[in-house]
Amino acid sequence: MCTYSTEKIDVDRSSGKGADGWFPLRTATVYYDHPVHAPDDHTVNIDFLAPDRGPGARVAVELSLDTAKALLEALQVTVERAAHH
Amino acid sequence: MVGQRKVNGRKRTSANVTIREEPVGYDAVIAETIGIQGANGDEIEAYSARPLDGAARGGVVVIHHMPGYDRESKETIRRFAAEGYNAVGPNLYTREAPGAAPDDAAATARANGGVPDDRLVGDVAGAAAWLRRLPNSNGKVGTIGYCSGGRQAFLTALELDIQGAVDCYGAFVTGTPPEGFPLKVGPLGDRVGELRAPVLGMFGNDDKHPSPADVDELEKLLQEAGKEYEFHRYDDTGHSFFSVDRPAYRPTSAVDGWEKILAFFGAKLGGEA
Numbered sequence: 001m002c003t004y005s006t007e008k009i010d011v012d013r014s015s016g017k018g019a020d021g022w023f024p025l026r027t028a029t030v031y032y033d034h035p036v037h038a039p040d041d042h043t044v045n046i047d048f049l050a051p052d053r054g055p056g057a058r059v060a061v062e063l064s065l066d067t068a069k070a071l072l073e074a075l076q077v078t079v080e081r082a083a084h085h
Numbered sequence: 086m087v088g089q090r091k092v093n094g095r096k097r098t099s100a101n102v103t104i105r106e107e108p109v110g111y112d113a114v115i116a117e118t119i120g121i122q123g124a125n126g127d128e129i130e131a132y133s134a135r136p137l138d139g140a141a142r143g144g145v146v147v148i149h150h151m152p153g154y155d156r157e158s159k160e161t162i163r164r165f166a167a168e169g170y171n172a173v174g175p176n177l178y179t180r181e182a183p184g185a186a187p188d189d190a191a192a193t194a195r196a197n198g199g200v201p202d203d204r205l206v207g208d209v210a211g212a213a214a215w216l217r218r219l220p221n222s223n224g225k226v227g228t229i230g231y232c233s234g235g236r237q238a239f240l241t242a243l244e245l246d247i248q249g250a251v252d253c254y255g256a257f258v259t260g261t262p263p264e265g266f267p268l269k270v271g272p273l274g275d276r277v278g279e280l281r282a283p284v285l286g287m288f289g290n291d292d293k294h295p296s297p298a299d300v301d302e303l304e305k306l307l308q309e310a311g312k313e314y315e316f317h318r319y320d321d322t323g324h325s326f327f328s329v330d331r332p333a334y335r336p337t338s339a340v341d342g343w344e345k346i347l348a349f350f351g352a353k354l355g356g357e358a
Binding site: 031 | 199270294325
């Protein structure tokens with residue numbers, strides 16, 4: 001399938017490291033669609049972007065569905081812990 | 086295949102051995118990046134491959150999939166040239182990501198909401214006009230698109246003067262995009278009556294977008310409107326089955342699909358001007 005399904009968020013006070021080093025992030029898109037590199041038909045893909053710096057300012061991951069679920073849990077736990085700090 | 090090929094028989098001589106080569110057709114092809122005029126008169130990047138033998142030929146506009154104007158899309162363009170067509174594929178992401186790597190360009194286009202339909206139509210119209218201006222053009226042009234390009238190929242059959250369109254598993258020709266959907270893609274089913282060219286559709290029965298029910302709905306609309314179409318639907322096959330570099334590749338379906346595509350274009354794009 002070609003889901004087109006895409007979530008987009010604003011990204012503030014965050015940075016990513018790309019081919020040219022660190023840069024401030026502006027947006028992220030999250031979508032379940034064909035990967036470029038990962039060995040599954042579909043993956044959960046996240047692109048962290050800084051459009052003001054051009055298309056190459058991108059930190060990209062293509063995650064298997066199981067990995068994405070594990071990441072989701074890890075984020076949940078970490079964010080909850082952070083609330084207590 | 087369209088057009089004539091010259092036949093050259095020749096001998097090649099090495100130090101002590103004379104090798105008689107089989108007569109071969111003249112099959113030289115040029116493949117190159119070019120600039121064409123797209124929507125709003127913008128110059129956009131495109132990749133073209135064309136036979137060099139000078140015979141009159143039809144043209145094919147290849148509409149790349151959502152992952153972009155990538156190496157495999159260019160390979161498909163070269164395949165059409167090898168099969169005897171003038172072929173060109175516009176880089177639909179030229180404007181938002183000039184010179185970018187295909188995956189970065191695709192990510193930028195997705196973040197921007199995808200390619201607007203009117204811009205797509207203008208870019209393909211420009212590609213078709215470029216093909217028709219070639220000295221060996223027979224004036225006939227078809228379109229083919231994969232994935233999101235399948236829907237876009239169908240759209241070009243609604244909007245443009247072309248002789249045939251091939252929709253390879255395009256989602257949302259029929260069917261409804263999910264709620265909250267941020268990309269600029271809407272269904273085209275209510276416009277089937279406006280079709281200006283025959284359509285060849287290639288679908289996998291395990292695909293979910295488009296689902297077999299979506300394909301049934303489209304077929305019904307085409308029948309009701311009395312439009313010329315030909316659908317091929319493959320079992321044990323999902324989305325993107327022509328993609329040789331992806332796990333979704335299904336060689337049996339893809340080989341048969343290529344035969345159907347070449348037969349369709351042979352019938353619709355062949356002949357002299």
